[in-house]
Amino acid sequence: MEIQTQAHLPMLRQLLLYRQAELRAEVHAAQLARQELQTQSQEVQDLKDGAELMQRQQTEDFQATRDLQELQEVDAALSRLATGNYGDCADCGEAIPVARLTALPSVRLCAGCQAVREHLS
Ligand SMILES: [Zn+2]
Structure with missing residues (x-):
């Protein structure tokens, strides 16, 4: 991890927590x-409406x-x-630049x- 990243950790953690709440x-x-769509499609008789609902x-x-995928990535980043x-x-083990982490806090790979x-x- 870069020293710069260390300084940004509290902010990155906030970003991840915020995104986690949003995704949840x-x-x-x-x-x-x-659930609502399912209820509606049970009621629909018209074929055209049915296709639209599908x-x-x-x-x-x-x-x-x-x-859900992004939520898993955010959870993994938080852990x-x-x-x-x-x-x-995750591939080469090099520190990911802090600018990339700030833009994509849950990113696992360098560019x-x-x-x-x-x-x-
Ligand atoms: Zn890499």
């Missing part, structure tokens, strides 16, 4: 919306999956913070390793 609220809201459900699911492993790249992974996939 979004996941919860998505669950409620899903599409909305798929969009909601996609969003909810993304939120790395707690154990003192925060701020180092170089991220680019390599994106190139591979």
